[in-house]
Amino acid sequence: MTDAELASFVSSLPKVELHVHLEGAMRPALLLALACRRGVSLPASDETGLAEFFRFRDFEHFVEVYLLCSKCLRDPEDFQLLVEDFLGEQERQNVRYTEAHLTISTHLANGANGGEIADALRESIRRAEKERGIGLRLIADIVRNVPYERADQTVEWALAHREGLVVALGMSGKEESPCDPFRSHFAAAEQEGLGRVAHAGEQTSAADVKRVLEACRPQRIGHGIRAVEDPELLDELVRRRLPLEVSPTSNVRLGNADSYDAHPLATLYSRGVPLSINTDDPAFFGTTLVEEYLHAARMLDLEPQGVAGLARAAVGHSFLPATAQAEIESEIDREAARALEALGE
Numbered sequence: 001m002t003d004a005e006l007a008s009f010v011s012s013l014p015k016v017e018l019h020v021h022l023e024g025a026m027r028p029a030l031l032l033a034l035a036c037r038r039g040v041s042l043p044a045s046d047e048t049g050l051a052e053f054f055r056f057r058d059f060e061h062f063v064e065v066y067l068l069c070s071k072c073l074r075d076p077e078d079f080q081l082l083v084e085d086f087l088g089e090q091e092r093q094n095v096r097y098t099e100a101h102l103t104i105s106t107h108l109a110n111g112a113n114g115g116e117i118a119d120a121l122r123e124s125i126r127r128a129e130k131e132r133g134i135g136l137r138l139i140a141d142i143v144r145n146v147p148y149e150r151a152d153q154t155v156e157w158a159l160a161h162r163e164g165l166v167v168a169l170g171m172s173g174k175e176e177s178p179c180d181p182f183r184s185h186f187a188a189a190e191q192e193g194l195g196r197v198a199h200a201g202e203q204t205s206a207a208d209v210k211r212v213l214e215a216c217r218p219q220r221i222g223h224g225i226r227a228v229e230d231p232e233l234l235d236e237l238v239r240r241r242l243p244l245e246v247s248p249t250s251n252v253r254l255g256n257a258d259s260y261d262a263h264p265l266a267t268l269y270s271r272g273v274p275l276s277i278n279t280d281d282p283a284f285f286g287t288t289l290v291e292e293y294l295h296a297a298r299m300l301d302l303e304p305q306g307v308a309g310l311a312r313a314a315v316g317h318s319f320l321p322a323t324a325q326a327e328i329e330s331e332i333d334r335e336a337a338r339a340l341e342a343l344g345e
């Protein structure tokens with residue numbers, strides 16, 4: 001299969017995405033429009049300048065960009081514009097279902113109304129399901145390095161807006177900050193039957209993954225690539241079937257992997273660690289889910305069947321009900337068979 005044929009195969013393959021931040025999916029054109037509505041001044045006045053501003057120097061700079069984009073989201077319509085632009089892009093790439101992070105506490109601190117945001121997002125999501133046949137659910141994430149009371153607000157918002165909207169509690173932020181203070185928040189989510197995911201072992205070490213596993217009992221780990229440094233932890237992930245959400249370009253752009261060649265994806269894959277492929281912050285990193293699958297195919301030297309296997313794995317790691325999972329899995333199988341037949345394989 002040529003590179004062009006593989007790219008076309010990946011584009012037409014039905015996919016799900018499990019690790020993407022709505023704020024990090026704000027494309028420069030939308031940022032310009034929202035900043036204008038909000039009267040927020042930007043460091044550049046056109047898309048090219050903003051794309052340059054998005055070229056990250058380090059995690060601190062990344063946070064600066066993230067907070068600037070968040071500042072442009074205030075009214076329910078702002079969130080609708082963001083989510084509708086995002087869903088259009090997911091549809092274009094054949095992403096049938098997405099679980100996306102939203103850092104609701106940042107928006108509440110900026111003066112947004114949590115109930116109104118939830119109603120607006122739910123309406124956009126319903127419309128996308130009806131008109132485009134694609135799904136979206138949210139992960140409300142706690143930020144490890146901001147005041148603890150914001151975590152209380154996050155859990156409260158997540159539990160109040162589960163119906164047709166929130167599927168999980170998440171955790172993000174700087175790994176140097178302890179995860180232990182959020183033990184009770186994750187316990188509350190578990191008790192209420194809400195899903196749990198957490199970023200860990202992206203920036204620091206395998207030890208962070210272990211600490212987060214113990215304190216938060218997540219069902220998936222965001223990134224977790226540092227687990228590769230600890231063979232016993234890798235065995236545990238395999239044994240417990242605990243999936244990592246891997247985003248190769250994010251890791252390279254933020255300096256958490258030196259290059260695609262030096263990225264631990266191949267080691268994790270060959271050890272049998274369950275994983276999915278994701279964009280993390282597609283607008284900030286100038287990537288798409290299709291491109292991330294193509295990076296993964298190159299890094300793992302995969303044929304189309306292997307790529308379809310990655311797509312299937314992500315479906316299985318989602319919080320979708322079993323019947324909906326089975327439906328997307330059979331669509332993946334049909335598309336993979338159709339593409340291979342067309343190639344005469």
Ligand SMILES: [Zn+2]
Nearest residue numbers: 021199222280
């Ligand atoms: Zn992330």
